[in-house]
Amino acid sequence: MIRLRPHRPAAPVLALAAGAILLLGACGSPGSSSQSPSDGASDSGGAAAAAATCPAIPDDQLVVLEDDQHLQTVDNVIPAVNAAAADADPGLVALLDSVSAALDTDALVALNKAVDVDRKTSADVAAEWVEAEGVAPSESSAGQGRPIAIGAADFSESATLGNIYAAVLKAAGYDATVVTIGNREAYLPALEAGTQIQVVPEYAGTLAEFLNKAANGADATPVASGDLDATVAALTSLGADAGLTFGAPSAAQDQNAFAVTQAFAQEHELTTLSDLAAACQGLVLGAGPECVERPFCQPGLEEAYGLTFSDFRALDAGGPLTKAALQQGEITLGLVFSSDGALAAG
Template identity: 30%
Template sequence: MKLASWIISAALAVTISFSTATAGQAEGLKVGGKDFTEQYLVAEMTRLLLEKKGYTVEKKDGLGTSIVRAALETGEVDVYWEYTGTSLVTFNKVTDSLTPEETYAKVKELDAAKGLVWLAPSKANNTYALAIRQNNPKTDGITTLSDLAKAYKDGKEVLMGATAEFPKREDGLIGLEKKYDFKAGRANIRPMEIGLVYNALANGDIDVATVGATDGRIAAMKLILLKDDKNFFPNYALVPVVRKSTLDAHPDLEPLLDSLSAKLDDATMQRLNGEVDVEKKPIETVAKAYLDEAGLL
């Protein structure tokens, strides 16, 4: 009887332990992401990596910059990929000119006070850039942002296609106008979704477009990026950022996400973004194929 009781108690303990572990894992992790191709890709790659490790994942992508950051701070999201320049200027209000290494170190330090941990930075730098098309009389001869500023100061009607966020950001048009001493003027700004600026530029509806430097459509459409000759735009290294409480509970997340971060650079992200935006492949297909190719799945 004693032996039977011991066996029953042991079995019950194992069952309770297993149930507790399962319940804990069922709580899962929440992966955030912004509302453009590169972010959809890294959010999906993160989901696939976490699910491979046995996590239950809820993906919350397609969010605006401020919304996903707030979600991370409040715990509505556990992890998402942010850009160092965005945190530096938009969230921490630092406008000093810093090297890429200094930018990463500064946001890592400042965001640690908010319970956020910046993991290893990738080599993908999706900084803002302004692009023009070839053979446009209104922009022919413009090769730098100083040239563009002069055109606006001379009263030329150069139509700029931009996301709704860009004209309102210190690391966007607000700071750009201060640095280069010009005013584009409301009449010359055409707010639109990031995916629409490329067709608008190609069709002649706008003359200059705000783009991300790792966008695959730049090369495909043979666009010209204007040189930031006064080095206004900070470095925008793509980095996984995790809540400290989440990382404390799941320390295996750091080497897992760092393994992906180590693989990403400008050329890789341009290629993957191009597969989605130019070749029209599904996000899920491109993300999984890349992880297989990189030996991460």
């Protein structure tokens, strides 16, 4: 299953620790894609009998525990490009790849904080980031004034990424604009046609499964996994049939993640979900009500990590209810999103 990518709220969100430990690189839309737990499940379940029952510890600061068994499907930010536009302009993808090379999850969290918490515009935040990272090319004539339109979905992270692409392309001499075209069902046909938009910031795992189901039916065998290279290979093949090509995936991910309070993590010396399974059992899990059935959520945590839960609280998927319940000590483990701007809020 693929989680639905939520709209980023404009209102301030609850503060989380800036030092959150995030899953990066090759190790799972809004809503991130998810996979069924693999056969290589953690052996932490064997230590479950010896693990203690650990009560929640209230704390305003939260940290994300690393998904070291790769329960989640990779969902790295990746530039999706109309294939005809890329063929006509060989330098286009290389410019977008310069963004991927500079972008990681910590940077994405900071970008989202600037927009969603600090209330800056996506265009201003993008321009500041491009300048600070030195991503803009020194050669300003490559685009020769050619028009190019970057599509963005209707949530702030996509708008910010689209504006970053546009800023880099403008610096290279393109007449670049950002066009907001709703959800994937609306913008993907426009990208495939290549007349209204030619580039979109996408998410590798989620798009791979979207194209997979479009081509092979709703019950198609999943092609996205916790393996970034394999997921991008599947995405590239499916994209070619749809008239799309892709740049290099960035290290930045927007995917499901699980958080505890910083005080709880420090008390039990936790950095990974395997650490949690070895130290604690009988946890109280908080997430959206669908978590009890989704393979990336409670069933996956039980199978891949051997975690046990004494209670489940139906709250929201990575939203303020779950984060508040963690902070107030009502739950010990909560579902959040890895690029949530609140992860950088102090």
